[in-house]
Amino acid sequence: MNSVETQLKKIIRGKVHSETEFRKFYSVDASSYQIFPKTIVIPKNEKDVINTIKIAKKYKTNVTVRGAGTGLVGSALNNGIILDMKNFDSIKIKKNYAIVGTGVVKGKLDEKLERYRKFFPPNPSVGSFCSIGGMLGNNSSGSRSLKYGSMIDNVLEVTIIDGNEKKIVLPKDEKLSNKIQKKIKIDEKKIPKVSKNSSGYRIDKIISNKDSHKIIVGSEGTLGIIISAKLKIKNIPKKRILFVVEYNSIKNAINDCLTINKTNPSAMEFVDKITLQQINHKFHKNTKCLLFVEYDEKISQNMKKFKMIISGNIIKKLTKKQDIFQWWKYRDSSLYYSLKNIKKENRIPHVIEDAAVPIEKLPELFDILDKINKKFKTKSVIYGHIGNGNLHVRLIGKRKKITQIKNIAKQYFDEIINIGGTITAEHGDGLARSEFIKKQYGKINFETFQKIKNQFDPNNVLNPGKIISEKSTIIKNFEKL
DSSP: OHHHHHHHHOOOOEEEEEOHHHHHHTOOOOOOOOOOEEEEEEEEHHHHHHHHHHHHHHTTEEEEEEEEOSSOOOOOOOOSSSETTTOOOEEEEESSSEEETTTHHHHHHHHHHHHEEESSOOTTTTTTOOOOHHHHHHHHBBBTTHHHHHGGGGGEEEEEETTTTTEEEOOOHHHHHHHHHHHOOOOOSSSSSOOOSSSOOOOOGGSSSGGGGGTTHHHHHHHSEEEEEEEOEEOSOOOOOOEHHHHHHHHHHHHEEEEEEEESEEEEEEEHHHHTTTTSSSSOOOOOOEEEEEOOOOHHHHHHHHHHHHHHHEEEEEHHHHHHHHHHHHHHTTHHHHTSOGGGGBBOOOTTTBBBGGGHHHHHHHHHHHHHHHHHOOOEEEEGGGGGGGEEEEEETTTTOHHHHHHHHHHHHHHHTTTBSSSSSSSSOOHHHGGHOOOOOOOOHHHHHHHHHHHOTOOOOOTTTTOOOOSSOOTTOOOOO
C-alpha cells in the first residue's frame, strides 16, 4: 500500500483502491490511450473530494476526475489519483431547469425528464452511457446542437471544488466572476469561426460576469472538480420529421447543406458510403453519401421548403417516433460501423476525429482529407454533424507506423486552423490535441488560458498535461498495439 493510499484511507468516507484490477480498469477509457494511475478514489461526498485534493498536494501527485469513461481522447487518464464521481447522482427537476449531480448518466436523466415531457438538448451518440460531468468537461453536443447548441449553451450554473480546495458556485460568486473577466484578453483573430468548439478554455463565451461558469465547461477537470450543475431543459417537441436523403455526389450534398442550414433544421448529419453500407436498407448502387435532416417545428412549412431546395433523392420521410428513433440509431452507430468495417491492424488511433470548420469551408475540408489520404496512403471514414461543419474522421492505414500519426495530425490541424476551424468541436483536447492548442489560439489567448489555470489551480494538481501542455502526448501513451 502506497503512502498516498494510506493517508486517503484514513480520511475518505467513500472507497479507495490501488489493487491491480482497479488500476488496470481505470488506465483506459474509450480512447486509444492507456496510463496506469496509482490510486482510485470513489468519493462519497464533497468533503472526500476536498480531502483528496489536499492529500494530492501534500504528496505532490495529481487528481484527475473521471465520468463514465466514454471520452475519445484520454481526457480522464493520468498517473496519480483518479476520482470517480459516480456517487454524485442526484437529479432534481424544476420547471425550466434541472439540478444534476456530475455522476448522473445522461440516459437516466433522459428517462426522468421524459416523465415531465421535457428533454435536455445536448445528445452525444453515446448519450445513454456518458455522464453529465464528462459532457460538461468536454463541452459535448451531438446532432441537435445545430439548433440547440452545445453543453456550454445549456448550462446555467456549476458547482466545483477548485485546486485550492474551495467550493465555488459560478456565476453566483461575483468576486471570482469579476476576477475571471479581468484576466481575459482575447485575440479575436485567433478564435475559431465555428458554431461549436471544445478546444482550450472558452474565453470567447464570457461576455459578462453572468457567463463566468462557462469557463468550466470544456475545461476537462483542469480548473475544478464539478460537483453539480444547473441545466436548461426544454419541452419535448410535439412533432418531429426526419428526412434521409441519398446523393451520388458529395459535392452536391455539401451544396445542399448550405441551403438547408438556412431553414433552421434541428439536426443535419452526414454519413459516407463505408458507413451507409452497414445500414439495413437497399440504397441505389451509385449512392456516395446520405444526409439526415430533422425538423421539430413548422413541420408542413419546412417539409415543402425542404423538398424544393434539395438535389438528392429522399429515401425516407419519417414522422413516427419509433421510426425516427431507429434511423437515428443507424446514424449514432457510425463509430461502431466504422470500427466493425476496418480490420484491427488497419485501425489508425483516432486523433483527428473531431475538427470543425465554418460551414462554407466544407469543400476545403474534404479536399484536405483527400490530400492526406494521397500523401500518407490512407483511406478515411467520414460521418458527423455537417450542419455545424463538424466531421468525424476515422483513418484506415498501417497501424504500426505510429510516428506517421503525428505527421498526419500536424498537417491536418495546420490546415484546419488556416481556414478558421477548430481542432476539436465536441470531444475535447485530452492527450491527443492539447499540444496543438497554442498553435490554434496564439500567444495572447494562450497566456489568458495560463492565467485562468493559475487562478483555479496554482499548484497544477488538477489533470496536469491537458489543455495547458508543454509536452507532446499525441503518440506517447497509446495502448500496446
